[in-house]
Every structure is written in C-alpha cells, then in structure tokens.
Amino acid sequence: MAKLTFLGAAGCVTGSKYLVEAAGKKLLVDCGLFQGTDDLKQRNWSPLPVDPKTIDYLMLTHAHLDHTGWLPVLVRDGYNKSIFANPATIELVEILLKDSGHLQEEEAEDAQKRKWSKHPQPRALYTSADIDPVLRLLKAMPRSGGFDISPEFHVESYDAGHILGSSSLELTITENGKKNVVVFSGDVGRYDQPILNDPKTPAAKQIDLLLCESTYGDREHEAGDPLQLLGDIVNRVVKRGGSIVIPAFAIGRTQTFMYYLRELENLQRIPKVPVYVDSPMALSATDLYLKHKEDHDVEFTRDEQGGGDPLNVHEFHLARSVEESKQINNVKTPCIIISASGMVTGGRVLHHLAQRLGDARNCVILGGFQAEGTRGRALQEGAKTLNLFGQAVPVLAEIVEMGQFSAHAGKSELLRWLTGLQVPPKQTYLTHGEPQAAQALQQAITEKFKWKAAVARYLDSVEV
Numbered sequence: 097m098a099k100l101t102f103l104g105a106a107g108c109v110t111g112s113k114y115l116v117e118a119a120g121k122k123l124l125v126d127c128g129l130f131q132g133t134d135d136l137k138q139r140n141w142s143p144l145p146v147d148p149k150t151i152d153y154l155m156l157t158h159a160h161l162d163h164t165g166w167l168p169v170l171v172r173d174g175y176n177k178s179i180f181a182n183p184a185t186i187e188l189v190e191i192l193l194k195d196s197g198h199l200q201e202e203e204a205e206d207a208q209k210r211k212w213s214k215h216p217q218p219r220a221l222y223t224s225a226d227i228d229p230v231l232r233l234l235k236a237m238p239r240s241g242g243f244d245i246s247p248e249f250h251v252e253s254y255d256a257g258h259i260l261g262s263s264s265l266e267l268t269i270t271e272n273g274k275k276n277v278v279v280f281s282g283d284v285g286r287y288d289q290p291i292l293n294d295p296k297t298p299a300a301k302q303i304d305l306l307l308c309e310s311t312y313g314d315r316e317h318e319a320g321d322p323l324q325l326l327g328d329i330v331n332r333v334v335k336r337g338g339s340i341v342i343p344a345f346a347i348g349r350t351q352t353f354m355y356y357l358r359e360l361e362n363l364q365r366i367p368k369v370p371v372y373v374d375s376p377m378a379l380s381a382t383d384l385y386l387k388h389k390e391d392h393d394v395e396f397t398r399d400e401q402g403g404g405d406p407l408n409v410h411e412f413h414l415a416r417s418v419e420e421s422k423q424i425n426n427v428k429t430p431c432i433i434i435s436a437s438g439m440v441t442g443g444r445v446l447h448h449l450a451q452r453l454g455d456a457r458n459c460v461i462l463g464g465f466q467a468e469g470t471r472g473r474a475l476q477e478g479a480k481t482l483n484l485f486g487q488a489v490p491v492l493a494e495i496v497e498m499g500q501f502s503a504h505a506g507k508s509e510l511l512r513w514l515t516g517l518q519v520p521p522k523q524t525y526l527t528h529g530e531p532q533a534a535q536a537l538q539q540a541i542t543e544k545f546k547w548k549a550a551v552a553r554y555l556d557s558v559e560v
C-alpha cells in the first residue's frame with residue numbers, strides 16, 4: 097500500500113517535504129527549509145525521520161527555499177540520487193542555494209560576534225561548501241507534460257504561475273499493476289498577474305490524494321489596481337521627501353515591482369526616482385526571467401516583442417557588493433530600495449530598515465506573505481519598534497501592506513484552481529498554511545465541493 101508522510105509544511109508554511117513510499121521505493125517531493133519561529137527553525141537541526149540514504153528519488157515543485165533550502169543537509173546526510181526539476185527551477189536553485197549557503201555562514205558569524213544567539217557556539221546549518229554536491233544531483237525534467245522518474249513513478253507537470261518554473265505535480269504511482277494518483281498543488285500563483293502565466297489546474301482523471309497549499313486559505317488579497325496603488329504611494333512618499341523600502345526576495349517579487357515601476361514611468365504617472373535593487377543575485381534572476389520564455393504570459397511576450405526592456409526602470413542601480421549596499425545609506429533624496437529578505441528575517445534589507453524606519457517621511461511596502469515570528473509580520477501587525485542588530489529601532493515610517501503583489505493565490509483563487517479539477521479527489525489534505533488558514537480552506541472546500549478534506553499534521557502518514 098502506498099503511503100505519504102508529511103515531513104514539513106503541515107501546520108505551517110515552511111519546510112515543505114512530502115515522502116511517498118510505494119512498491120518498496122521512496123520518493124521525496126520538495127526539501128524545504130523551516131523558517132519563522134525559533135521552534136520551527138529548530139526542526140532544521142533534527143535529522144529527518146527517514147534515513148536520507150534510503151530515499152530513491154527526489155523532485156521539486158519550485159525553487160523557493162521553503163521548498164529547496166534543506167537540500168544541502170539532506171545531501172550531506174547521505175542522499176546521493178537524482179533531484180528532478182525543470183530547467184528554470186534548476187537554474188534558480190543554483191542561485192538560491194549559493195546565496196543561502198552564504199547567508200547561513202554570515203548569520204552564524206554575526207551571532208558569534210554580537211552574541212545574540214542562545215547557543216554559546218553558534219554554527220551554520222550548512223555552508224557554501226555544502227552546495228556543489230547538491231547541484232551535481234540536479235537533473236532536468238520537462239517544464240510541462242509527462243516524465244517517467246522510474247517504473248513506479250510517473251509525473252505530469254503543470255505551470256503553477258507562482259514564480260519562474262513553479263509547478264503543480266500529478267504523480268501516478270504504479271504498484272502491483274494498480275495505479276494511484278497524488279496531486280501536489282505546489283505553491284499556487286495568482287491569476288491575471290504580469291510576466292507569468294495563470295496557474296493551470298492538473299487535468300488528472302483520477303485523484304486518490306490531493307495536497308493543496310493554503311497560505312492564504314483564510315483571506316483574500318486587498319482589492320484594487322496594483323499599478324494605481326503603487327503609483328499613489330510613490331507620489332505621496334516622494335512629495336514628502338521620503339524613500340520607499342521594499343523587502344522583497346531577488347526572485348519573483350523584485351521582477352514584479354520592476355515591471356510595475358517601469359510601467360508607471362512609461363505612463364508618466366510617477367517621477368523618475370532612482371531604484372536601487374540591493375541584491376547580488378537580482379540581476380541573474382532577472383536574466384533567467386527573461387530567458388525562460390516558456391513561462392511568459394501573452395502581455396509580457398508582447399511587451400518584449402515590442403523591443404522594450406520590460407523589467408528595467410530608467411534610473412536603475414544594482415548593488416552587488418556590501419560596500420555598494422552601504423553606500424545607499426548616503427542617498428538622502430527620494431529613492432526606492434528593493435532588498436531581501438522578503439519577510440525581513442535577514443539579508444541586506446535589515447540595514448536599510450535600521451537606517452530608514454525611524455523617519456516618518458519614509459514608507460515600507462510589504463508585498464509578500466509574512467510568516468508568524470518574522471519581523472515582517474511584526475511590522476504588518478503594527479509593531480512600534482523592530483529589533484534589528486540587537487537594538488530596538490522605532491517604527492515611524494509608514495507601513496503599507498500590498499497583497500496585490502503576493503505571489504500566492506488568495507482564498508477565492510485557490511477555490512478557482514480547485515474548481516478546475518476534473519474529478520473530486522478521494523482525500524484532500526491542506527498543507528503549507530498556518531493552522532487558521534488551513535482550517536478556513538478546509539471548511540470552504542467541504543462547503544463548496546463536499547469533498548473529504550483535512551488539515552495535514554506534521555509527521556502524520558496517510559494511505560494513498
């Protein structure tokens with residue numbers, strides 16, 4: 097009997113890992129890092145309940161670290177088989193893991209130097225040296241359509257419209273001549289967003305088990321035209337002589353913001369203020385966004401064919417080195433700074449916020465999901481001070497939440513995606529959501545579709 101075990105993203109939004117066991121083989125889907133609260137992060141240090149040496153195959157839904165960021169530990173602990181992903185995901189994973197290796201090292205060094213860790217001898221979860229062994233195992237599978245991982249496991253991929261390369265995966269398991277189908281939603285993106293295609297629902301004719309993400313299972317994104325709203329903010333802040341800090345990851349949201357800012361400049365709806373993208377990897381990520389045309393929606397293809405450079409603003413500055421990043425502190429006239437991490441858990445955005453949060457003329461735009469326990473969530477919930485580099489920095493800047501820039505489907509978009517399924521799943525488990533969000537989506541599914549649905553529980557196993 098095939099079974100699936102929730103090794104992460106069950107009761108929380110991070111640490112995605114699902115283990116499928118069938119016909120004497122083990123397949124791991126995603127290998128994400130736990131992020132957010134200390135309790136969650138602690139899980140990154142515990143060995144997997146299954147010996148990585150005994151896992152036979154691994155496949156990835158997309159490149160985000162909460163789906164791939166634990167690969168270096170898994171491989172160091174003995175996993176040495178193929179890691180299947182589509183070409184765009186493979187290229188993004190390389191950028192992301194190298195960056196993550198550096199960040200882990202930097203964080204451990206910083207903790208040691210400034211003594212903010214609870215551990216007397218803080219060490220890195222992994223280092224840059226752990227990345228190459230992972231990259232060597234990455235093997236390409238098609239962007240869309242079918243692929244045989246092994247005689248037991250066949251997968252069909254669908255564009256999930258969440259970030260470049262993101263997929264929903266339909267896994268067919270063959271065991272003793274019998275076929276069972278598991279559908280993994282992966283992270284589902286938004287409909288009618290720029291650059292990427294709309295999410296596509298898998299066309300399975302049989303679904304024995306569905307795992308559906310529920311990041312925004314309990315709420316809708318704010319209504320309103322993102323172009324108009326962003327234009328209003330830029331004009332308002334520039335008028336009062338302030339600057340805008342946008343915590344955003346180099347991959348995905350950075351490109352979305354660049355797209356809208358350029359559009360606003362072209363339409364002459366905002367003044368041409370300097371835009372600083374403070375990330376060594378933003379440019380490589382943007383290049384990948386331009387390169388992988390298979391992921392582009394119709395409008396973006398049209399923009400590109402028109403000869404434009406739709407992801408570039410007029411006064412663009414890229415900060416690669418730490419020195420260039422620090423020089424942005426000297427900019428006293430209005431500017432826009434886009435810098436990671438998106439949930440303010442680390443990265444260069446910390447020093448930009450330390451620099452600019454205390455000035456009421458400035459503005460911080462929160463465009464993505466802010467997980468429990470992160471500084472981003474604290475800002476979202478109206479914190480009066482923010483702990484940065486061991487100091488309580490007063491929050492005087494305007495904080496704006498712009499769900500319109502989220503890369504995740506809102507509640508009704510998740511239901512729209514589910515409506516596209518051609519058969520009702522025999523069982524549905526809600527994953528990748530905080531408890532309240534997962535429960536709300538479970539209720540909505542039960543009411544709307546009358547399916548059997550439950551919230552996934554960490555380390556639980558279910559029969560397929």
Ligand SMILES: [Zn+2]
Pocket residue numbers: 158160258283
């Ligand atoms: Zn994601």
